[in-house]
Amino acid sequence: MTDTRIGTPEQLRDPNFTPALQTAIPLGIQHVLAMFVSNVTPAIIVAGAAGFGFGSNSPDFPELLYLIQMSLLFAGVATLLQTITVGPVGAALPIVQGTSFAFIPIMIPLVAGKGVDGLAAMFGGVVVGGLFHALLGTVIGRIRFALPPLVTGLVVTMIGLALVKVGIEYAAGGVPAKASGAESYGSWLSWSAALVVLAVTLGLKFFARGMLSISAVLVGILVGYAYAIFAGLLSVDAITASWQNAAAFSLPQPFRYGIEFSVASIIGFCLMAFVSAVETVGDVSGITKGGAGREATDREIAGATYADGVGTAIAGIFGGFPNTSFSQNVGLIAMTGVMSRHVVTIGAIFLIVCGLVPKVGGVIRTVPIEVLGGGVIVMFGMVVASGISMLSDVDWTRRNMVIFAVALSIGLGLQLEVLNVAPGAPNALQHLPDTLRILGASGILPAALIAIVLNLVLPEELAEESTEEVSGGMAGHRGEEPRGERV
Structure with a gap:
């Protein structure tokens, strides 16, 4: 007000x-x-x-x-x-x-x-x-x-999906701990710090008003910071140094x-x-x-x-x-x-x-990386939610469903396959020149380019054609019954 x-x-x-x-x-x-x-x-x-x-x-x-x-x-x-x-x-x-x-x-x-x-x-x-x-x-x-x-909703959603893994890795103890095989990675102590941040953030966001609600993530991290000192994840000497x-x-x-x-x-x-x-x-x-x-x-x-x-x-x-x-x-x-x-x-x-x-x-x-993880889980999840909110403005015709499906499948597929391959192991883009391999590895740029190009070249008439049955009985028009047999 x-x-x-x-x-x-x-x-x-x-x-x-x-x-x-x-x-x-x-x-x-x-x-x-x-x-x-x-x-x-x-x-x-x-x-x-x-x-x-x-x-x-x-x-x-x-x-x-x-x-x-x-x-x-x-x-x-x-x-x-x-x-x-x-x-x-x-x-x-x-x-x-x-x-x-x-x-x-x-x-x-x-x-x-x-x-x-x-x-x-x-x-x-x-x-x-x-x-x-x-x-x-x-x-x-x-x-x-x-x-x-x-297009923009797809890209923002893809950005969020690319980042949510980072939040989980941070909450579990950080990438260095994961890479070194440290026993502390994924421990209850690590997760407890992240969960404290999450609990405080959600509590303030929905039950507080004014500044406390607006700064919920920041306050959640401050509380998690204090918890990390109490639980032994962070020493006062390290802060002083x-x-x-x-x-x-x-x-x-x-x-x-x-x-x-x-x-x-x-x-x-x-x-x-x-x-x-x-x-x-x-x-x-x-x-x-x-x-x-x-x-x-x-x-x-x-x-x-x-x-x-x-x-x-x-x-x-x-x-x-x-x-x-x-x-x-x-x-x-x-x-x-x-x-x-x-x-x-x-x-x-x-x-x-x-x-x-x-x-x-x-x-x-x-x-501590675990405390930051609790905060970024919320932030990166909100990026995904923002993308989905943008997509809610889309008229989900058959044409738009095809564009979204192809762009998401290729973009997210590349993201999951290439970025999760161990160093030195073969990946789906290994035969491409270095420039194209780096650009394709994020998955976001391929998805964006595919969505933009298809949106410009596919005829609008496709949206008005009779729908065909797809897996699960989905149809391209909202409010229509699928024409194929329902399971």
Whole structure:
């Protein structure tokens, strides 16, 4: 419900209105709390896939801290581009930017087991993909026809399905423990920490109100963190060492890991930029509709897309990850009724300050992998749920069912087969060139391309043809009885 004590209804719907600081600052911090865990999680996942050691004495420890630091810093920078704007870059709306989950299945094959050496090609893809994403701002309105809910819903669902395995591995004790055959992997102690996070998160989400409900995942991880200390998963000495080994202040370093322009990386990031751009269009529309009761203008949609791409390209130069608008903050605007972009600017400044203080990353790094697993199970499951929600808008004609079936079967099949094969063992894509093998391994890009192409070339008339019996007696039209014999 809108609180009229912080402004009149007309003022609250105005992006240029600034509430009093005693109100604006808590609202800005609230936006940060709603996205904080989601924002730093991709850095931890990519670092784990690259084989970074997570201990404070590990030689990779400074690199992990740096990746977390850049996730915070450039989420803040990209958010400022959206709220303050620079020329045509930015929507001048309360859009919160953060590290995108969508690119994780692209990044993991690029860095898998390569340590720091795998980051150069990945960040080359981030930079080029970001520039390409910015260019989409000039045509985003004209290419939306190629990305209907059938395509975007499929891709978002596939992204979530690619990530849910990570949540289970984390909850069971982490990939390093699994790879080494540690007896602790999958132990009750590991699972108990994840289940504590899940229980607290669900309890707050459904039985609390206000800030506790909005920040349910963050509070759940904090409670799980305390439980991990009590249960012996984490020692106070480890926390102290991590804090002491992290600097109090540090500036970003351009091309810290070098830069390499790999064909596979560039193609992968550019293709996923389409999906990210459409997601941003949806978020901008959600903000204007939920916060101001109007449709988004072409200028706002183009500006938001520019900011997505420019923010991503700048982040890649300094070792940051692709940025996109965060949907949870769209819901927060609709709930609070505060449309002020300056409130989000305050949150952006807070993120930038955190990104310049590596000690913040040092504390985040001490979160046990099992505790983080409890949180990401919820987050990645919500990605799947968001995709299914998009698919609910699809008219499930015979034509659309065929498109979905073929794209999902090939995409998910490749994902399950190629990514779950032991290193050195044969896989379904082993005879393809390296570039195509890397692109196909995620499953998401093949699924997206198949869905886009079939949606453009298959005739609409197919939807009106008489249905044929398929396995299980399914029919292509909702509300029709299958013509074949029912079992």
